[in-house]
Amino acid sequence: xxxxxxxxxxxxxxxxxxxxxxxxxxxxxxxxxxxxxxxxxxxxxxxxxxxxxxxxxxxxxxxxxxxxxxxxxxxxxxxxxxxxxxxxxxxxxxxxxxxxxxxxxxxxxxxxxxxxxxxxxxxxxxxxxxxxxxxxxxxxxxxxxxxxxxxxxxxxxxxxxxxxxxxxxxx
Amino acid sequence: xxxxxxxxxxxxxxxxxxxxxxxxxxxxxxxxxxxxxxxxxxxxxxxxxxxxxxxxxxxxxxxxxxxxxxxxxxxxxxxxxxxxxxxxxxxxxxxxxxxxxxxxxxxxxxxxxxxxxxxxxxxxxxxxxxxxxxxxxxxxxxxxxxxxxxxxxxxxxxxxxxxxxxxxxxxxxxxxxxxxxxxxxxxxxxxxxxxxxxxxxxxxxxxxxxxxxxxxxxxxxxxxxxxxxxxxxxxxxxxxxxxxxxxxxxxxxxxxxxxxxxxxxxxxxxxxxxxxxxx
Numbered sequence: 001x002x003x004x005x006x007x008x009x010x011x012x013x014x015x016x017x018x019x020x021x022x023x024x025x026x027x028x029x030x031x032x033x034x035x036x037x038x039x040x041x042x043x044x045x046x047x048x049x050x051x052x053x054x055x056x057x058x059x060x061x062x063x064x065x066x067x068x069x070x071x072x073x074x075x076x077x078x079x080x081x082x083x084x085x086x087x088x089x090x091x092x093x094x095x096x097x098x099x100x101x102x103x104x105x106x107x108x109x110x111x112x113x114x115x116x117x118x119x120x121x122x123x124x125x126x127x128x129x130x131x132x133x134x135x136x137x138x139x140x141x142x143x144x145x146x147x148x149x150x151x152x153x154x155x156x157x158x159x160x161x162x163x164x165x166x167x168x169x170x171x
Numbered sequence: 172x173x174x175x176x177x178x179x180x181x182x183x184x185x186x187x188x189x190x191x192x193x194x195x196x197x198x199x200x201x202x203x204x205x206x207x208x209x210x211x212x213x214x215x216x217x218x219x220x221x222x223x224x225x226x227x228x229x230x231x232x233x234x235x236x237x238x239x240x241x242x243x244x245x246x247x248x249x250x251x252x253x254x255x256x257x258x259x260x261x262x263x264x265x266x267x268x269x270x271x272x273x274x275x276x277x278x279x280x281x282x283x284x285x286x287x288x289x290x291x292x293x294x295x296x297x298x299x300x301x302x303x304x305x306x307x308x309x310x311x312x313x314x315x316x317x318x319x320x321x322x323x324x325x326x327x328x329x330x331x332x333x334x335x336x337x338x339x340x341x342x343x344x345x346x347x348x349x350x351x352x353x354x355x356x357x358x359x360x361x362x363x364x365x366x367x368x369x370x371x372x373x374x375x376x377x378x379x380x381x382x383x384x385x386x387x388x389x390x391x392x393x394x395x396x397x398x399x400x401x402x403x404x405x406x407x408x409x410x411x412x413x414x415x416x417x418x419x420x421x422x423x424x425x426x427x428x429x430x431x432x433x434x435x436x437x438x439x440x441x442x443x444x445x446x447x448x449x450x
Contacts, residue, residue: 020222024284024286026288026360026421031288032288057191060195065215065217065218067284067286068284068286070202071195071197075195075196078188079192082188131196132290133290133357134290
C-alpha cells in the first residue's frame with residue numbers, strides 16, 4: 001500500500017476516534033483517553049522533525065476544532081513531535097533504525113515500545129493537563145489526571161495498534 | 172548577515188517549534204478570554220455539521236429519560252392552562268392585560284456536543300444567529316441553570332457552562348434570601364460552590380438555591396441546586412458552601428435560551444449610576 005495513503009487513513013481514523021468518540025467519554029476522576037499520539041510514534045523513522053511537527057500540528061488543530069479546546073491538543077501534539085527524535089535516539093537499537101520497519105510493538109519489540117511511547121505519552125499528558133488547568137495551586141490535580149489517564153491511554157493505544165498495524169509473518 | 176542565516180538554519184527545528192507553540196497557545200488563551208473567530212471552534216460550519224450528525228446518531232441513547240423529563244414539564248405547564256382551572260366567578264371578563272408584560276422569551280435548543288471533565292467545559296447548541304441567539308444570553312434546562320452563551324455563528328452557538336472557572340452567576344439561597352456567586356472548582360460535575368456567604372448567617376442543609384436574576388441574564392428563581400455541605404473558610408468570616416446541582420450536565424439534552432426583552436432598558440438605566448470615586 002502507498003505510504004501516504006496508509007498514514008492518511010490512520011490520521012483520519014485517529015482524529016475521528018479522538019474527536020467524535022473519546023472526547024465524549026466521561027469516566028470521572030479526571031480520566032481522559034488520548035490516542036492520537038499513536039500516529040506520531042508510527043510515522044516512518046526517516047521523516048524530518050519539521051514535517052513531523054507540521055503533521056502533529058494539523059492533527060491537533062483538527063481535534064481542537066471539534067472539542068472546543070482551541071489549540072490545546074495542537075500544542076501538546078507539537079511538543080511530543082519535537083521530542084520524538086530525542087527519545088528515539090536515546091532508545092535506539094545497537095545498529096540504528098531499519099528504515100523498512102516502523103515504530104510499532106511488533107517491529108521494534110514491546111520493551112522498546114513501552115519505553116519510547118510511554119515517555120511520549122507521559123510528556124503529552126502532563127503538558128496537556130498542565131495547560132488545561134494552568135494553576136499552580138492545583139498541581140496535585142494535574143498529576144492525578146496525568147497518572148490516572150496515562151495507563152488507560154497506553155492500553156487503548158496498544159489495542160488500536162493491534163487493529164491498524166498488520167503483524168509481520170514469522171519467517 | 173551570513174551568520175544570521177547560519178543561525179536560522181542551525182536552529183530551524185527549534186524556531187518552527189516555538190512558532191507553532193506561540194500560535195497554538197495564543198489561540199488557546201485568547202479564546203478563553205474572548206472569542207474572536209469561529210473557524211477553530213465547534214460553532215464553525217464543518218465541525219458543527221459533523222457534530223450535529225453525530226448527535227442524530229447518539230441522541231436516542233437517553234431518549235427515554237429525556238422524554239419523561241419533557242412529559243413532566245408538559246404536565247406542569249398543562250396545569251397552568253386556562254382549561255385546567257375551574258371558573259369560580261362569572262361575569263368578569265378581562266381584556267388586554269395591563270398588569271403583566273412579557274419580559275422573557277425562551278428559545279428551545281439541543282445540546283449537540285458537551286464535556287464535563289475538563290477544567291472549563293463548553294456546550295455546543297444547534298441554534299445560532301438565525302434563531303436570534305446573541306452572546307451573553309442565559310441558558311437553562313427543565314431541571315436547572317446551564318450557562319451563558321459565549322460564541323455564536325449563523326446556525327450554532329457555544330455555551331460557557333456552569334462548569335467553568337469564571338462563571339460567576341448571581342444566586343440566592345432560599346428561604347433566607349442570601350446572595351452569593353456561583354463557582355466551580357473543577358473536580359466533580361455534580362457539585363459547585365457559592366462564594367461570599369458570611370458565616371454569621373444560619374443556613375439549613377438541603378435548602379434550595381435559585382438564580383437571583385440581578386443582571387437580567389436569568390429570570391429570578393431558576394433552580395440551581397441544593398446545599399449539601401457547609402465548611403468554615405480558614406481565616407475569613409465566610410462559609411464555604413458546597414451545593415449539589417439539580418441538573419446532571421453529563422446527560423444534558425434539551426435546553427432553553429433566555430431572551431430578555433427588557434435587557435436594554437435595564438442596561439441603559441444601570442449605566443447612569445455614577446462610578447465610585449476613589450479617595
